[in-house]
Amino acid sequence: MQPVTCSPARGWxxxxxxxxxxxxxxxxxxxxxxxxxxxxxFPPQHFSITTLNIIATITTxxxxxxxxxxPTLTAHTxxxxxxxxxxxxxAARLSIHNYNTHPQSWFQFAQTFIPKSGSILEVGAGTGALxxxxxxxxxxxxxxxxxxxxxxxxxxxxxxxNSNSDIAALKSILPNVKIQQCDAASLxxxxxxxxxxxxxxxxxxxxxxxAALQExxxxxxxxGRLVVALNGLDHLRELFEIGGMVGRGSxxxxxxxITAENALEQIEGAxxxxxxxxxxxxxxxxxxxxxxxxxxxxxxxxDMEEGKRETVKRVVGERLDEGEGFRxxxxxxxxxxxxx
Numbered sequence: 001m002q003p004v005t006c007s008p009a010r011g012w013x014x015x016x017x018x019x020x021x022x023x024x025x026x027x028x029x030x031x032x033x034x035x036x037x038x039x040x041x042f043p044p045q046h047f048s049i050t051t052l053n054i055i056a057t058i059t060t061x062x063x064x065x066x067x068x069x070x071p072t073l074t075a076h077t078x079x080x081x082x083x084x085x086x087x088x089x090x091a092a093r094l095s096i097h098n099y100n101t102h103p104q105s106w107f108q109f110a111q112t113f114i115p116k117s118g119s120i121l122e123v124g125a126g127t128g129a130l131x132x133x134x135x136x137x138x139x140x141x142x143x144x145x146x147x148x149x150x151x152x153x154x155x156x157x158x159x160x161x162n163s164n165s166d167i168a169a170l171k172s173i174l175p176n177v178k179i180q181q182c183d184a185a186s187l188x189x190x191x192x193x194x195x196x197x198x199x200x201x202x203x204x205x206x207x208x209x210x211a212a213l214q215e216x217x218x219x220x221x222x223x224g225r226l227v228v229a230l231n232g233l234d235h236l237r238e239l240f241e242i243g244g245m246v247g248r249g250s251x252x253x254x255x256x257x258i259t260a261e262n263a264l265e266q267i268e269g270a271x272x273x274x275x276x277x278x279x280x281x282x283x284x285x286x287x288x289x290x291x292x293x294x295x296x297x298x299x300x301x302x303d304m305e306e307g308k309r310e311t312v313k314r315v316v317g318e319r320l321d322e323g324e325g326f327r328x329x330x331x332x333x334x335x336x337x338x339x340x
Contacts, residue, residue, distance in 0.1 A: 074207050074255060076205060076206055076207045088298075089298045090126055090127060090157075090298075091127060092294055092295065092297065092298035093295060093298050094127070094129060095291070095294060095295075096236075096284055096286070096291060096295055096328075097284075098291075099284045099285055099286050099287070099291060099325070099328075100282060100284060100330075101282040101283050101284070101285055102280065102281050102282030105134050105135065106280060106332060107129050107130050107132075107134070107135030108134055108135050109280050109334070110130060110135070110200060110227070110229055110334060111130065111135045111136065113227050113278075113334050113336050114196060114198060114225075114227055115195065115196055115225060116141060116142055116144055116145060117144040117145060117146075117195070118144075118145065118146055118194075118195030118196065119145075119146050119147040119148075119149075119193065119194045119195045119196070120145055120147070120148050120149070120194065120195065120196045120197075120198065121149045121151070121187075121189070121193075121194045121196070121197045121198065121219065122148075122149070122150050122151065122197075122198040122199075122200065123151055123184050123187070123197065123198070123199050123202060123212075123216065124151070124152055124153070124184060124199060124200065124201075124202025124203075124205070125150035125151060125152050125157070125161060125179075125200075126152060126157055126160075126200075126202075127157065127160050127161070127164070128150065128160070128161045128164040128166065128167050130198070130200055131148070131150070131164075131166060131167055131170060132164065132166035132167070133166065136166070136170075139169050139170050139172065139173040139174070140173065142170065142173070142174060143173060145174055146175065146176065147174070147175070147176035147177070147178070148170065148174055148176070148177045148178070149177075149178045149179075149180065149189075149194070150167070150177075150178070150179050150180070151179075151180045151181065151182050151184075151187070152181060153181065153182065153183050153184065154181075155181060158179060158180070158181045161179045162179055167179070184199070184202065184203075184206055184212045184215065185206060185208060185211045185212045185215055186215065187215050187216075187218075187219055189219045190219070191218055191219065192219070192220065192221045192222065192224075193219045193220075193221070194219055194220055194221065194224060195220075195221055195224050195225070196220075196224060196225045196226075196227065197216045197219065197220055197224070197225075197226050197227070198227045198228075199212075199216065199226075199227070199228045199229070200227075200228075200229045201229050201230065201231065201332075203228060203230060203258050203263075204230065204231070204252055204255075204256035204257070204258055204259060205252075206257075207257065208257070209257050209258035209266055210266055210269060210270055213226075213266065213267060213269075213270035213272070214270050214271065216270075217270055217271050217272065217339050220339040221339070222339060222340065223338060223339060223340075224338070224339045225336060225337070225338055225339075226267070226272055226335075226336065226337045226338070226339065227334065227335075227336055228263065228267065228334070228335045228336075228337075229332065229333070229334050229335075230258065230259055230260045230263050230332075230333055230335070231259065231260060231331055231332055231333075232259060232260035232261055232331030232332075232333065233253055233259055233260075233261060233331075234329060234331050235260075235329070235330055235331040235332065236250070236284075236295075236328055236329070236330065237328075237329050238319075238326070238327065238328045238329060239292060239295060239296070239328055240253070242292065242296070242312055242315050242316065243296050243299060245311060245312075245315065246296070246304060246308035246311055246312060247300075247308070248296040248299045248300055248304065248308075250299075251299070260277075260279075260331060260332075260333040263277075263333070263335050264277065264335065267335055267337050268337075271339070271340070272337030272338060272339060273337065273338050273339075273340050274337060274338045275335055275336065275337040276335070276336050276337075277333050277334065277335045277336070278333065278334050279331070279332065279333045280330065280332040280333070280334070282330065283327055283328060283329055283330055284327070284328040284329075284330055285324060285325040285326070285327055285328070286325050286326040286327075286328060287325045287326075288316070288320070288325070288326070289312065289313045289316040289317065289326075292312060292316050292326065293309060293312055293313075296312065
């Protein structure tokens with residue numbers, strides 16, 4: 001407790017003594033009492049030093065017992081809340097790819113940048129969609145791969161990977177398929193272990209992308225390839241404009257330390273050479289409101305309230321183009337670099 005002290009220069013509320021008509025004292029109370037109410041209702045001459053100390057003690061004690069610490073929201077804490085115990089939110093978000101206008105799916109497109117030989121590590125493998133049809137049409141497509149290691153920080157994702165029948169089929173052909181839970185910035189693998197490291201839409205979930213990129217570089221062999229996929233800040237702009245109206249805006253857009261806009265600088269800053277990029281062509285065309293609701297539901301911890309759902313239905317209905325559906329821009333970019 002801060003004691004009440006007296007000073008010849010300042011009053012107990014911090015005002016000149018001529019305005020107070022009482023002892024010249026200062027107290028923690030002046031932080032919580034306003035001049036207009038305190039001076040009128042409780043003139044200082046009505047208080048003794050003992051009384052002021054008692055009030056200060058009560059006020060200080062009350063503040064101590066009601067103060068709470070609010071956790072700082074970061075990219076990683078957001079990812080933990082979304083993905084640690086369930087893979088359903090990610091699955092709901094991936095369903096938007098059903099409305100892709102490009103002839104290739106995203107995962108087919110991304111696979112064209114991954115060598116089909118040597119040892120491959122995917123960090124943040126999620127549900128394993130990169131290793132399932134249509135991305136991999138047949139396990140024989142990977143017959144020259146010597147090992148495939150899939151990791152994720154989330155126990156729920158690891159469980160989903162272990163139950164993925166397409167990955168089980170790969171195990172029947174590939175000599176060494178492993179699934180492991182671990183952190184992207186602290187990989188439990190020796191130096192120079194892999195020919196290729198893949199990070200598909202996961203780096204914006206880490207708080208220190210440079211540290212993760214340097215860890216990827218550590219486990220790569222000399223001359224090994226890094227394949228990173230990231231979204232731009234305007235990815236799904238139309239969806240998140242509506243989401244912002246109902247409290248379902250893009251959280252990660254405000255938290256991510258790396259996006260398609262600054263990825264080149266960071267990948268090169270981590271020590272990779274010859275970095276090139278290619279943007280996934282096309283857009284999404286959603287046939288109606290249900291895919292929008294499904295996506296925005298996945299952004300929160302619970303489904304939206306009925307009033308907010310009605311708002312989404314109204315706005316999407318106003319923006320539907322006849323014959324074109326609800327058009328949503330995408331900005332998905334693959335970056336490929338090499339360890340010197």
